[in-house]
Amino acid sequence: MADYIYTMEIRLTPDQLKGVNLVQEIARAAGVTLYLTGGAIRDIISGFTIRDLDFTVQGNPLKLQKDFERAGAQIAGHDEDVRTLFLVLPGNVRAEIGMSRTEEYEKVGKAPVITPASIQEDLRRRDFTVNAMALSLNEGSRGLLLDPFNGVADIEAKLLRILHNYSFVEDPSRLIRAARFAARFHWPLEERTQQRYDAAKENNYMEHILRGAVGHEIAQLAHEDDPLSVIRALEKEDWLKVLHPHWSSAKVDANGIALLMKTRQQLVDLGYTVDPSAAVMHFLTAKLSDKDISDLRRQIPRKDLIESWRDIEDHAKDLAKRLMGKEAATPSRTWNLLSAARPEMILFLAVTSRHQTVAGKIKNFLTKWRQVQQRIPLPEMTELLITPTLPEYPKIARDVFMLLLDGRLRSHTETLKFLKPFAPPPPPPPPPPRRGRGPKAAAVAAVAPAAAAPVKAGKGKGKAAPAPAAAPAVVAKSEAKPEAKAKAEAKAKPAKAAPKAVKSAAKPAAKPAAKKPAPVKKAKRKKR
Numbered sequence: 453m454a455d456y457i458y459t460m461e462i463r464l465t466p467d468q469l470k471g472v473n474l475v476q477e478i479a480r481a482a483g484v485t486l487y488l489t490g491g492a493i494r495d496i497i498s499g500f501t502i503r504d505l506d507f508t509v510q511g512n513p514l515k516l517q518k519d520f521e522r523a524g525a526q527i528a529g530h531d532e533d534v535r536t537l538f539l540v541l542p543g544n545v546r547a548e549i550g551m552s553r554t555e556e557y558e559k560v561g562k563a564p565v566i567t568p569a570s571i572q573e574d575l576r577r578r579d580f581t582v583n584a585m586a587l588s589l590n591e592g593s594r595g596l597l598l599d600p601f602n603g604v605a606d607i608e609a610k611l612l613r614i615l616h617n618y619s620f621v622e623d624p625s626r627l628i629r630a631a632r633f634a635a636r637f638h639w640p641l642e643e644r645t646q647q648r649y650d651a652a653k654e655n656n657y658m659e660h661i662l663r664g665a666v667g668h669e670i671a672q673l674a675h676e677d678d679p680l681s682v683i684r685a686l687e688k689e690d691w692l693k694v695l696h697p698h699w700s701s702a703k704v705d706a707n708g709i710a711l712l713m714k715t716r717q718q719l720v721d722l723g724y725t726v727d728p729s730a731a732v733m734h735f736l737t738a739k740l741s742d743k744d745i746s747d748l749r750r751q752i753p754r755k756d757l758i759e760s761w762r763d764i765e766d767h768a769k770d771l772a773k774r775l776m777g778k779e780a781a782t783p784s785r786t787w788n789l790l791s792a793a794r795p796e797m798i799l800f801l802a803v804t805s806r807h808q809t810v811a812g813k814i815k816n817f818l819t820k821w822r823q824v825q826q827r828i829p830l831p832e833m834t835e836l837l838i839t840p841t842l843p844e845y846p847k848i849a850r851d852v853f854m855l856l857l858d859g860r861l862r863s864h865t866e867t868l869k870f871l872k873p874f875a876p877p878p879p880p881p882p883p884p885p886r887r888g889r890g891p892k893a894a895a896v897a898a899v900a901p902a903a904a905a906p907v908k909a910g911k912g913k914g915k916a917a918p919a920p921a922a923a924p925a926v927v928a929k930s931e932a933k934p935e936a937k938a939k940a941e942a943k944a945k946p947a948k949a950a951p952k953a954v955k956s957a958a959k960p961a962a963k964p965a966a967k968k969p970a971p972v973k974k975a976k977r978k979k980r
């Protein structure tokens with residue numbers, strides 16, 4: 453049997469996994485049963501990018517709002533009718549927590565009657581078999597996959613299949629969803645589903661779509677990896693104009709979208725977690741009027757998307773202004789400014805800025821300046837014992853990088869000269885092993901007389917230097933090495949810590965007093 457918890461753990465990003473654990477904790481404390489459901493399960497099993505986390509609780513998630521806020525989550529909106537909470541969990545993880553429910557469609561075009569229900573009933577009200585699975589996150593059954601419609605088999609067959617014949621009549625937004633998923637996954641509709649789809653189209657079921665569903669589908673476009681191809685697929689099916697009558701692929705800034713997605717990948721490759729949704733909406737609607745754009749925004753249920761989309765240009769302008777000012781007068785300052793900026797803003801400016809200085813600085817930040825990191829002499833730093841175990845290491849490494857960026861350390865020699873004062877004293881040699889007693893020690897002495905020799909030669913009064921138990925020559929050598937090196941280094945150390953050119957950089961940390969040499973070495977020196 454497949455281990456779905458293991459699959460979930462290896463497929464989610466670290467932040468998403470923390471998000472699952474956090475939601476699980478909150479649900480457990482509140483005493484409600486919790487399931488990971490819908491698209492998250494589909495994507496975990498199929499191997500596609502997991503865009504967001506859909507949870508379902510048997511209970512009212514709106515009551516958990518305070519608990520989520522206390523745990524550092526942002527409430528991005530809620531839907532009172534279906535009792536769903538939209539969240540941004542720490543680490544920028546999008547999540548939705550809905551109430552486990554039935555939806556009864558009494559009249560075409562009317563909102564369904566919602567009733568709290570079991571998870572099994574909840575799965576029956578969903579759109580496609582691949583979206584109608586739930587993974588238990590509850591003690592006692594954690595890891596159990598509920599898959600009443602054999603969604604796993606349809607994932608393997610790469611098919612989109614509705615759960616029953618009335619699916620598209622009941623919720624015509626599923627026609628848009630079918631086209632969107634087909635374009636995203638390149639999965640066809642199963643034969644009967646295709647027939648129902650065609651019939652729904654012919655009979656114009658779409659005119660009964662609910663406003664709330666339109667807003668939900670508009671927002672979903674913002675999270676597509678290839679939004680333009682989805683827009684084109686929706687246009688081909690005549691669904692784009694359902695989302696807004698003036699929307700068409702001609703209203704999209706196609707070059708902007710292409711560059712956005714390319715730059716986004718570049719940022720991801722550099723290790724950034726970047727949410728491009730606001731920028732995607734900006735480009736998808738680039739040629740629509742302001743009024744049309746406001747109409748689109750008004751329908752979106754998540755206020756975090758509405759706000760980030762609305763403010764993206766202003767925020768980017770602010771950052772551009774700062775990039776042109778004193779705050780970014782040097783490469784190191786620019787680096788600091790951009791490192792502290794939201795990756796979403798860097799992404800948007802990288803794609804939109806027409807100003808050469810701004811574009812150039814962002815380009816350097818993403819490419820050239822990163823290569824400067826390779827000029828930090830890590831092997832030599834290790835030799836100097838400037839390693840991450842030092843508390844001041846992050847500051848030293850950062851200062852070297854900043855000085856290299858600004859061209860204030862122009863050569864390898866200059867860099868080493870800067871670093872040497874930060875070298876800590878070598879660690880004291882390990883205490884010599886105790887002299888053994890009894891037959892074992894005698895046996896060792898018998899087979900290794902050379903080992904005992906230096907000790908015997910030592911004429912110290914009172915306690916003799918303890919004899920190493922094995923391989924003394926090697927031990928003595930290796931122990932002597934750091935000490936000798938430290939001496940040599942002490943000689944080489946400049947009187948003043950940092951060279952003039954780099955005065956403003958980090959100051960070397962105070963060094964602890966040197967320790968007395970160990971008895972083993974004393975004995976050795978005497979012998980010489």
Ligand code: CTP
Nearest residue numbers: 490491492506577578579583584623625626672
């Ligand atoms: N759902 C449904 N019918 C709809 C909308 C949603 O049955 N009209 C159910 C599906 O089970 C879906 C889940 O609610 O998987 C979550 O909805 P949503 O987030 O829109 O879909 P995802 O499947 O997560 O798709 P995406 O990958 O686009 O986020």
